[in-house]
Amino acid sequence: MPNDHDADMSTIPIPTPDEAREHIRALIRFIGDDPDREGLLKTPERVIGAMRDFFAGYQSDPASLLERTFADTGGYDELVLMTDIEVYSHCEHHMVPFVGRCHVAYIPNGRVVGLSKIARVVDAFAKRLQIQEKLTAQIADTIEQTLKPQGVAVILEAQHYCMCYRGIRKPGSMTTTSKLHGVFMDDPAARQELFTLIASQRRSQ
Ligand SMILES: [Zn+2]
Numbered sequence: 119m120p121n122d123h124d125a126d127m128s129t130i131p132i133p134t135p136d137e138a139r140e141h142i143r144a145l146i147r148f149i150g151d152d153p154d155r156e157g158l159l160k161t162p163e164r165v166i167g168a169m170r171d172f173f174a175g176y177q178s179d180p181a182s183l184l185e186r187t188f189a190d191t192g193g194y195d196e197l198v199l200m201t202d203i204e205v206y207s208h209c210e211h212h213m214v215p216f217v218g219r220c221h222v223a224y225i226p227n228g229r230v231v232g233l234s235k236i237a238r239v240v241d242a243f244a245k246r247l248q249i250q251e252k253l254t255a256q257i258a259d260t261i262e263q264t265l266k267p268q269g270v271a272v273i274l275e276a277q278h279y280c281m282c283y284r285g286i287r288k289p290g291s292m293t294t295t296s297k298l299h300g301v302f303m304d305d306p307a308a309r310q311e312l313f314t315l316i317a318s319q320r321r322s323q
Contacts, residue, residue, distance in 0.1 A: 138166050172208060175245030180256070183238050184264040187229040195268070197312070198230065199223045201319045203237050209280050210247035218276025218292070220254075221316050224261055225268040225301060225308075236261070250276055250295050258297035269300030271312055 133141065142162035143153040151158065203220040220240050243256045258272040273296045281291065301308045 135166060139163060142166065171245075172206075173245055173247070175242045178238075178242040180239045180242040180260050181264050183235050183242065184231050184261065186235075187231050187265065189229050191226060191228070191230050194230070195226050195228070197223055197225055197315070198233075199312070199315060199319070200233060200236055201316055203240050205240060205244050205253075205274065205276060207244040207246070207248045207250075207253060207276075209278060210249055212280040213247065214278075214280040216248075216250060216276045216278040216280075216293075218274060220257070220275075221273045222257065222261070222271070223302070223312050223316075224265065224270040227266055227268050229265060231265060250274060250278075250293055254295040255297045258299060262299045267300065269298070269302040269305075269308065271298045271302040271309075272296065273316065 139162040142165045146153040146158060146161065153159075153162070199221070200223075201219075201221045203222065205216075205218050205220045207216050208214065209216050222236050222240070239260055240257055243253050243260075254272050254274045257274075258270050261267065261270045261272075273294065275292050275294045277290070277292055298309065302312060303309075
């Protein structure tokens with residue numbers, strides 16, 4: 119299975135579903151509740167199901183999602199911009215959600231990809247244990263390496279729940295990260311045009 123994650127290097131065996139359920143039961147004990155009370159009996163099973171969904175990105179190879187490209191663009195080599203792709207990820211420090219929106223822009227170099235594929239790449243990286251900076255860079259770098267566009271920009275705005283309800287408690291604060299390649303990196307005018315366009319697109323919603 120394609121997987122570029124460090125966990126591949128681990129010598130710890132992957133627990134069976136039964137063992138994973140026992141670990142969840144132990145964690146319920148750890149926080150001070152009783153895994154055998156009625157309301158919690160099915161919780162380990164549900165938690166495992168939820169984790170399979172939250173972290174489904176480990177089962178996918180994002181670069182392969184962009185393999186099918188279309189050259190029949192009618193000569194279109196202007197900006198392609200997708201704004202407000204929903205992002206649901208988990209911080210790798212606390213395994214607590216961070217949620218937000220991702221804006222992806224690229225200028226084709228003769229080839230384009232289906233827009234849904236861009237959203238799937240975002241999802242494939244988001245559904246892993248992440249830090250926002252790495253997530254942003256992985257999305258941009260994958261588009262850069264597979265599509266080889268004239269430029270690519272990924273901007274991610276997210277709220278980190280681990281900062282909301284624990285630690286320094288800053289509810290509502292957003293973190294913005296960006297990763298730029300090609301013309302967006304090299305040409306300040308192209309970059310300014312992009313940011314203006316994203317701002318106007320968001321206002322018109
Ligand atoms: Zn965190």
